[in-house]
Amino acid sequence: MSKRDYYDVLGISKDATKDQIKSAYRKLAMEYHPDRNKSPDAEEKFKEISEAYGVLSDDEKRQQYDMYGHAGISGRYTQEDIFRNIDFDSIFRDFGFGFGGFESIFDTLFGRRRGGRRRPGWQDWENRPIPGDDLRFDMEITLEQAVSGLKTEISVPHAKDCDVCKGTGIEPGKQPTKCSQCGGTGQIQRVSETGTARFVQITTCPKCGGRGQLIEHPCHECKGSGKVQVKRKIAVDIPPGVDTGTRMRIRGEGEPGTRGGPPGDLYLVMHIKPHPIFMREGNHLYLETPITFSQAALGTKIEVPTINSKAELKIPPGTQSHTLFKLKGKGVPDISGYGRGDEFVRVIVRTPEKLTSRQKELLKELAEEEKNSPS
Numbered sequence: 001m002s003k004r005d006y007y008d009v010l011g012i013s014k015d016a017t018k019d020q021i022k023s024a025y026r027k028l029a030m031e032y033h034p035d036r037n038k039s040p041d042a043e044e045k046f047k048e049i050s051e052a053y054g055v056l057s058d059d060e061k062r063q064q065y066d067m068y069g070h071a072g073i074s075g076r077y078t079q080e081d082i083f084r085n086i087d088f089d090s091i092f093r094d095f096g097f098g099f100g101g102f103e104s105i106f107d108t109l110f111g112r113r114r115g116g117r118r119r120p121g122w123q124d125w126e127n128r129p130i131p132g133d134d135l136r137f138d139m140e141i142t143l144e145q146a147v148s149g150l151k152t153e154i155s156v157p158h159a160k161d162c163d164v165c166k167g168t169g170i171e172p173g174k175q176p177t178k179c180s181q182c183g184g185t186g187q188i189q190r191v192s193e194t195g196t197a198r199f200v201q202i203t204t205c206p207k208c209g210g211r212g213q214l215i216e217h218p219c220h221e222c223k224g225s226g227k228v229q230v231k232r233k234i235a236v237d238i239p240p241g242v243d244t245g246t247r248m249r250i251r252g253e254g255e256p257g258t259r260g261g262p263p264g265d266l267y268l269v270m271h272i273k274p275h276p277i278f279m280r281e282g283n284h285l286y287l288e289t290p291i292t293f294s295q296a297a298l299g300t301k302i303e304v305p306t307i308n309s310k311a312e313l314k315i316p317p318g319t320q321s322h323t324l325f326k327l328k329g330k331g332v333p334d335i336s337g338y339g340r341g342d343e344f345v346r347v348i349v350r351t352p353e354k355l356t357s358r359q360k361e362l363l364k365e366l367a368e369e370e371k372n373s374p375s
Helices: 006-010 018-032 042-056 059-068 079-083 088-092 101-110 143-148 293-298 357-372
Strands: 135-141 150-161 187-194 197-204 227-238 247-250 266-272 279-281 284-292 300-305 310-315 324-327 343-350
Touching: 006 018, 006 042, 018 042, 042 059, 042 079, 135 150, 135 227, 143 266, 227 247, 227 266, 284 293, 284 300, 293 300, 293 343, 310 324, 310 343
Parallel strands: 135 266, 284 343
Antiparallel strands: 150 227, 187 197, 247 266, 279 284, 300 310, 324 343
């Protein structure tokens, strides 16, 4: 079953403020926590609203969700990543509820069993494989390339494991030390009590960043990050019909994962260069071309450019300036592969700025004829 939209889950608009998001979650969490709500679907409801809050309350995760939807979250964050920095204390401190405090909330979110037993992975989730970050590459191409498609190579900067320290971030021959602030667990617990409720807030250790270890002798090559920046050539196949803002996802070409996690994805963002004569609107192309007064009055056939070659355009007698003609199927292919746009040619009747003596004579004769002709 596909996931519901996070904004719909919390019943808020897409431009909701952080306070509105927090208020909506607080209300729903108090309603659906399974220790208060005994309906069969209460636990799943509570998990759903907590996941929605964990994403939308975090600026980075919210931006990823707004750009890529659920795919931008599931490919980058585990459930623990989503919930790790939720400040339950500030959300529920005014409620003297008696359903086990925050320990009960964590039991529900992470599946920790009652009676002191817990499912594997609760204490060592910091050691799990972590997917690599996604990368964005902005690519500029011509309108002709956007119409015909393009196969090329791009050079994308990305991180790779440092060859000197093999990705550990530690100077060869040195060892890390246990973090003194968290005792090597990577987590800090803060316990408070309000009435009968006991609150436990678990956050990532600020000193070691959740690793449980400190690097006192960082690698001289990567400065302790374990990664170095390199450029990698990637073959890309741009389909016909892309437009400015089109996003293409290339799986597995993002940053490498950590501790055996899968690599992220590469997102190509297309930008089409302005064209000297064509203007694009959707899959249609627009062009202006000048014609003479005599061509407009008498009618003619002219040759006009198309994006790929040239085409003949018939101008009927009596054509007015700025008349728009359509060349069917001469526009941009639809990116889905179905159909093609049209080319629209707007003719502009040009008034000559300099006339020969003969041209002046002829125009004077025409003017006399127009005086005597019925309007």
